[in-house]
Amino acid sequence: MPIRRLTRKVRNPEAVAVAAIALRGYLDPQIAKSDFQDAMNKKFDELKLDKDAAARMLATFDRTKPSVRERMFGPLAVQKTIPVGYKVNLRPPVLAGSSTQLMRSPIRAAANQAAEPAAAAAGLARPPDQTHPDPGEGGQRAPKFATYTITYEGMHCIDETHADWAGSDETYVVTSALHITKQGDNVVRSERHPLRNGQSGIYGDVDSHETFVGPRAAVWSAREDKFIAGTSITTTFFEHDFGDPDYYKQEVEDAVIVAIAIVAHFFPGVGTILALIESKHLISDFINALLSTGDDEIGTTTVIVETDELEELSRTHTVEYFERRGDPGTGLDYQFLVEVNDNDYVAAFQVRRDPPLPPFEIIVE
Known part of the structure; x- marks a missing residue:
């Protein structure tokens, strides 16, 4: 049911x-x-x-x-309208200057520490800034602005929604990305996974401790001069019963749109990152309360990836996902993870930069 x-x-x-x-x-x-x-x-x-x-x-x-x-x-x-004189008691946005890391769903980021723990104690060293290198022999400069792309890489089921003996899950994933342009416009992009040859499908026969690698699909992309502060990525896992998965893709996107519209109206003038944080909280509430029935929502998580994190993740080596330390490899490589429903399901993402720059180096002394 x-x-x-x-x-x-x-x-x-x-x-x-x-x-x-x-x-x-x-x-x-x-x-x-x-x-x-x-x-x-x-x-x-x-x-x-x-x-x-x-x-x-x-x-x-x-x-x-x-x-x-x-x-x-x-x-x-x-009520059908907000009564005249009624004071809407929305929770005020988080205070400027507070740590955004403490107020948003954490990104489980890959780092060289995970790949090579022995070298981690020495830390990471950033190569010299190569964002705008001098012209080479050909006299051409690198593009002035980098384009960042976040890709969905696949998912892992830690604990299926039913008892293991009751049958497998039929799962799909909806991602909805939001960023704010320098002109103050909101841009929303939603995808349903698995996405193959432009067609969305369903992961069939999903059992506990099973991994599905790919298909890789872009969920967000923008040039750095076209957005402010970063992007939010909402990831919702569904168990397919008898609903239309495309309905839920659109409903998740509508929840994102309603959230950012309400934030813009009630909290005008807040900084971009605070607007993303505040809309993040509302997105989960709207999905929990307003999504239609038919397919079961397994869980929703919204994370915010700031601009400096996009740069850092794009220059960080990927790490292979494993459920428990010592387990065999899954083949699912990531730079950050998003977990839903107390970690029952995990989605893997990578960040790409165009033009690419060398990964951060590990310095071992």
Whole structure:
């Protein structure tokens, strides 16, 4: 049976109610408009919010009795608009100057330490900056700006969703990447994996402790002068039952769009990285509360990869994934991992830089 998503705990209940109001106003032209709704509609149009997916998400919200919704998400959960004079009690964004590493889902990054622990004590040495090298014999300079690409490399199942004797999982992965341009625009890109020859599929017969390498697919790419601060990557694993996987790909993307739209409206002027952090928290809440039923969501994690991390990861050797130290190799190479649902599933990612630069060197003294 599908998971009843509204029973899942959310971090910011009132934000879910605000999201439902925003979706309702976007879908129903008869609802009186407000400054809030006008701002949401403009952002939804700009980011091409999918109305069919939005309608399914709102139907999931409305399927719960109003009295239960009000208890779970507050008084706004039974309203069609935000009442005049009502003060929305969204949690304020994280304070500037706080460590973003402590406020976001950690990236399990590969490093030379993992590949060569004996040399790790000596640390990593960065080669001289070669971002803008002098012209060589041909008199050509390297491109002024680097392009970074994050690729999905495959996944590993640590513990399938059912008891091992009850049958295998049928799994797919949805990634949704978000970055903010220097002009303040939001760019969202979503993919469903496995992605082969432009067609998305499903990982069949997935059992505990099983690895699926590839197919490699880009999930995000941008030139460094086209974005600010970095990117957020939302990774959601699904167990395929009787739903349409493409529906869920679009619903995950809609959750990302609604989250960044709400952050932009209620927290104008926050820095880019803080906007990504705040939207990260809302994305998980919206996926937990609003995704339609049909396929089971196994888990969702959003990580933020800042610009300096893109550079560092792109120049870090990949490491082969293993579930437990001493296990045989899986063939799944990564530079960072994203884990969901208490590590039941793991997705592997790599970062590429164009033009490439040499990996950081290990100095052994």
